[in-house]
Amino acid sequence: DAGITQSPRYKITETGRQVTLMCHQTWSHSYMFWYRQDLGHGLRLIYYSAAADITDKGEVPDGYVVSRSKTENFPLTLESATRSQTSVYFCASRVGGTAGELFFGEGSRLTVL
Amino acid sequence: AQSVTQLDSHVSVSEGTPVLLRCNYSSSYSPSLFWYVQHPNKGLQLLLKYTSAATLVKGINGFEAEFKKSETSFHLTKPSAHMSDAAEYFCVVSAQTSYDKVIFGPGTSLSVIP
Numbered sequence: 001d002a003g004i005t006q007s008p009r010y011k012i013t014e015t016g017r018q019v020t021l022m023c024h025q026t027w028s029h030s031y032m033f034w035y036r037q038d039l040g041h042g043l044r045l046i047y048y049s050a051a052a053d054i055t056d057k058g059e060v061p062d063g064y065v066v067s068r069s070k071t072e073n074f075p076l077t078l079e080s081a082t083r084s085q086t087s088v089y090f091c092a093s094r095v096g097g098t099a100g101e102l103f104f105g106e107g108s109r110l111t112v113l
Numbered sequence: 114a115q116s117v118t119q120l121d122s123h124v125s126v127s128e129g130t131p132v133l134l135r136c137n138y139s140s141s142y143s144p145s146l147f148w149y150v151q152h153p154n155k156g157l158q159l160l161l162k163y164t165s166a167a168t169l170v171k172g173i174n175g176f177e178a179e180f181k182k183s184e185t186s187f188h189l190t191k192p193s194a195h196m197s198d199a200a201e202y203f204c205v206v207s208a209q210t211s212y213d214k215v216i217f218g219p220g221t222s223l224s225v226i227p
Contacts, residue, residue: 033215042203043157043217058214090156098207098215099145099164104156 003027006091006105014113019078021108023091031094032074033058033102034066036087043090049074081112115140117206117218125224132191134221136178136204139185146187147205148178151220157203163187174198199225 004025013019023032030051035043045058047066055066063085065077078085088109092102120135138144145164149157161172168180174197178189187204204218 035217040219042219045215092157099162101147101159101162102149102157102215104158106156107154 004091004093004103004105006089006108008108009106010109012111012113013081015082016080019081019110021076021078021089021091021110023074023076023105025072025074025091025093025103027093027095027103028071029093029095029103030071031096031100032068033092033094034064034074034076035090035092036060036085037090037107038087046076046089078110081110083112086110086112115144115206115208115214115216117204117216119202119204119218119221121221122219123222123224125226126194127226128196129193132176132189132194132198132223134189134202134204134223136187136189136218137185138187138204138206140206140208142208145207146178146180147207148172148176148187148189149203149205151201151203153200160189160202194223194225196225196227199223 007022033048034046037043044060049055049068052071068074088107090107091105094100116139118137147162148160151157160176161170163170163180171177176191201220203220207215
């Protein structure tokens, strides 16, 4: 199916473990984004990518790593998960510049115990 | 620098009455402005966007918003609320520059009372 898909949708892990959240889009959009959503903070940008092999930090990048070897995939890795990283994570894509619409996945709910 | 303020964290209306969700922004550049809606346990969906064309923008599901540069506002309205409108609404600003920063407001939760 066309669109943007995230996996897993739900994940429970323990402090210190590595976790990877996957994001896949079928449109070949240039830009991809990772946001986290927390009560009282709205959506905050973690990392974004303008194209394959081009990534940059957003507002809250500490503790996260991204890669983009292929246009359609943009995985987010928590190298050593902490409780403060318990959140809902959203991946999004956009065709081009800042006037364009963001297309969101359905989110990945991560709980770090 | 850019910022977005959503003046109400929660709005409650009766079904069939008008909806007003307020948004003020700050931007050093000519902004693009958006409203997104998020239903429970779902991703965000675009309602409407302003990108320097008409100042009154019509969106999906009967929503519209007016860009007022003098007031730096982009309030979202709907003449008659429906139960299905109950959701979280986000006002978003992005600068029309090469920098890819998109700023989300904190959100307004809309409740619709039968």
